[in-house]
Amino acid sequence: MKASKTGEFALIDRIISEINKVKPGEWNSLxxxxxxxxxxxxSRSRYQVATTDCLVENVHFKKSFLDWNALGWKALAINLSDIAAMGGLPKYAVVSLAIPLNTDVEDVVRLYKGMLEAASESGTVIAGGNISRASEIAVHAAVIGEVPARGKVLLRSKAKKGDLIAVTGRLGAAAAGLRTLGGSLHPSRNDADILEKAFWYPQPRIDVGRILVKSGIHCGMDISDGLVADLGHILEMSRVGARIEAARVPVHPSVAVLGFEGLKLALTSGEDYELLFTGKKEAIEKVAAEACCPITIIGEITRGAGKLDVLDNDGKNIPFENGGWHHF
Amino acid sequence: MKASKTGEFALIDRIISEINKVKPGEWNSLxxxxxxxxxxxxSRSRYQVATTDCLVENVHFKKSFLDWNALGWKALAINLSDIAAMGGLPKYAVVSLAIPLNTDVEDVVRLYKGMLEAASESGTVIAGGNISRASEIAVHAAVIGEVPARGKVLLRSKAKKGDLIAVTGRLGAAAAGLRTLGGSLHPSRNDADILEKAFWYPQPRIDVGRILVKSGIHCGMDISDGLVADLGHILEMSRVGARIEAARVPVHPSVAVLGFEGLKLALTSGEDYELLFTGKKEAIEKVAAEACCPITIIGEITRGAGKLDVLDNDGKNIPFENGGWHHF
Structure with a gap:
């Protein structure tokens, strides 16, 4: 069967099952x-977090609206966001770059400068890398970070019935930015700038991630596939359900002007890289008092395993054909 | 200027100079x-080694002779070899995979099985990964390992005048295997099997790397670009010269049958992933006594900064137009 038919998540499940068959002793460190x-x-008495992610031409961006500095920033930032989503502190990165032979050297330098900016803002060291030629541009990066202790980490499997569900920041801007760059959305000049910047320069929520862990939150992730799809991952791994109120979802102001279309973007579009987390009301209030960005409670965790209800103002279910952005 | 014109190494130098301009305090950990x-x-009182490398379709292999299991093995093995080349012990890996939509799921599973085999043989844990679609197959991996102490590591910059130069194993087989797979070389059936296996299943010299460090060797690297080119990296970074005797270079037996053409492959072709190192005679003899593979002394480090002489049986210089395999 083709990967396009299985889909990304079923493919990953298949790989996990192969891994589970062979795990030797050293895998206990995982x-x-x-x-x-x-x-x-x-690693002995300490805990590291490790992640890898990539940006590929014609999948994550088009050459027609490519900004090399932004590509460098974003390629590192999406990895830093994964570390933030664990409540971790990024330490260092290695970067594997694939570029066509006719790439301008100054463009590669711009890409590294963007990456160095993201590294510098987060205290991350770019320790090493690799460059290969390829027919399309691809930036793969891996980031290694630390978490203070085994239990001081944000996992997708730790949501509990009765937990409130909250998000950082405002949603929908990155996807609206992608549509603006692609020419299918035509916001005002001012909104266009804001949205395009949201697409290219996501801000990894490293500080908030650490505040979450410190405040006693155990369940969290970053919103890369879209709020509904990503909440779905939490429900599946925690074997719980959820109910969210659409009216409480913090739609980005430059997206809210699109009305229902904007709400749909905030609910289902990816790449905002805000954090989605669940926990007790007091813990979330503690987070809100300390965090430097808006923290919004949007619903709560319920008993119904895997069931997600998104309610409109009349308490009616909004149906979703496609819960979010899929890589396949 | 285009990357194709600058070349890989000048491009890397340019990136290093950009990095040097911005290095903030946390870079002291590097x-x-x-x-x-x-x-x-x-990392506090410990030392980690980190590397990333990739295999890209139409650059490192063709779909016409693609073996998915072997691709998985090799993608991890080339990274493990970089850890071995530092004298390190690999601990865990993260894998970023890019595949076309029409890739068969069973092929992806075969790839992961190959990777798990390489991981298992070296005691490495595959901690995480990422899958994206792309128009060409690309496997990027990053491996994190440990070295026992700051000074217990193999660097390219530590060659000293009077050091002897040695290599592990036999050279030239991987490149001959690539030519066999591509149809431009036609060895006997038996040799073809051996050479193709050498191309697809390189054996990272992790044990030897650790023996080198333990035996007081400080300068080493793996042969990925070719003996002459890689020795050139050592000469440049150590500001020394070298003289090697072509007759002492351990040409792989399935390559030696090609005569002078075989010697050229052993001298200039890449991807054998053997270790190249320099050190005092006694240290190298200690290594040879402990290592489970042949250790061959091929020459010595001289004063002449950057100058490499490859001498034939009559003590005459063999000229090289192209020192090795370049990525651009």
Missing amino acids: VSGIGDDAAVIR | VSGIGDDAAVIR
């Missing part, structure tokens, strides 16, 4: 493996 | 960065 935002590895 | 086989990072 506290949490494939299936979360980053892996947690015990 | 003991050795871009320019060696792997980066060395200090």
Whole structure:
């Protein structure tokens, strides 16, 4: 069967099952493996988090609207966001770059400068890398970080019935930015700038991730596939359900002007790289008091295993044909 | 200027100079960065080594002779070899896979099985990964390992005048295997099997790397670009010269049958992933006594900065137009 038919998540499940067949002893050092935002590895008395992600031409961006500096920033930022989504502190990165032979050297330098900016803002060291030629541009990066202790980490499997569900920041801007860059959305000049920047320069929520862990939150992830799809991952791995109120979802102001279309973007579009987390009301209030970005409660975790209800103002279910953005 | 014109190494130099401009304080944790086989990072009182490398369709292999299991093995093995080339012990890996939509799921499973085999043989944990679609197959991996102490590591910059130069194993087989797979070389059936296996299943010299460090060797790297080109990296970074005797170069027996053409492959072709190192005679003899593979002394380090003489049986210089395999 083709990967396009199976889909990304079924393919990953198949790989996990192969891994489970062979795991030798040293795999005991793996506290949490494939299936979360980053892996947690015990190394003697310490815990590292490790992740890898990539940006590929014609999948994540088009050459027609490529900004090399932004590509460098974003390629590192999406990995830093995975570390943030574990409540970790990024330490260092290695970068594997694939570029066509006719790429301008100054463009590669711009890409590295963007990456260095993201590294510098987060205190991450770019330790090493690799360059290969290829027919399309692809930036693969891996980031290694630390978490303070085994239990001081955000996992997708830790949502509990009665937990409130909250998100950081405002949603929908990155996807609206992609549509603006692609020419299918025509916002005002001012909104266009804001949205395109949201697409190219996501801000990894490293500080908030650490505040979450410190405040006693155990369940969290970053929103890369879209709120509904990503919440779905939490429900599946925690074997719980959820109910969210659409009216409480913090739609980005430059997206809210699109009305229902904007709400749909905030609910189902990916790449905002905000954090989605669940926990007790008091813990979330503690987070809100400390975090430097808006923290919005949008619903709660319920008993119904895997069942997600998104309610409109009349308390009616909004149906979703496609829960979010899929890589296949 | 285009990357094709600058070449890989000048492009890397340009990137290093950009990095050097911005290095903030946290970069002090980077003991050795871009320019060696792997980066060395200090993490409190310990030292990690980190590397990333990739295999890209139409650059490193063709779909016409693609073996998915072998691709998985090799994609991890070339990274493990970089850890070995630092004298390190690999601990865990993250894998970023890019595949076309029409890829068969069973082929992806075969790829992971090959990778798991390489992981298992070396005691490496595959901690996490990422899958994206792309128009060409590309496997990017990053491996994190450990070295026992700051000084217990193999660097390209540590060759000293008077050091002897040695290599592990036999050379030239991987390149001859690639030519056999591509149809431009027609060895006997038996040799073809051996050579194709040498191309697809390189054996990372992790044990030897650790023996080198233990035996007091400080300068080493793996042969990925070709003996002459890689020795050139050592000469440049150590500011020394070298003289090697072609007759002493251990040409792989299935390649030696090609005569002078075989010697040329052993001298200039890449991807054998054997270790190249320099050190005092006694240290190398200690290594040879402990290592489970042949250790061959092929020459010595001289004063002449950057100058490499490859001498034939009459003591005459063999000229090289192209020192080895370049990625651009």
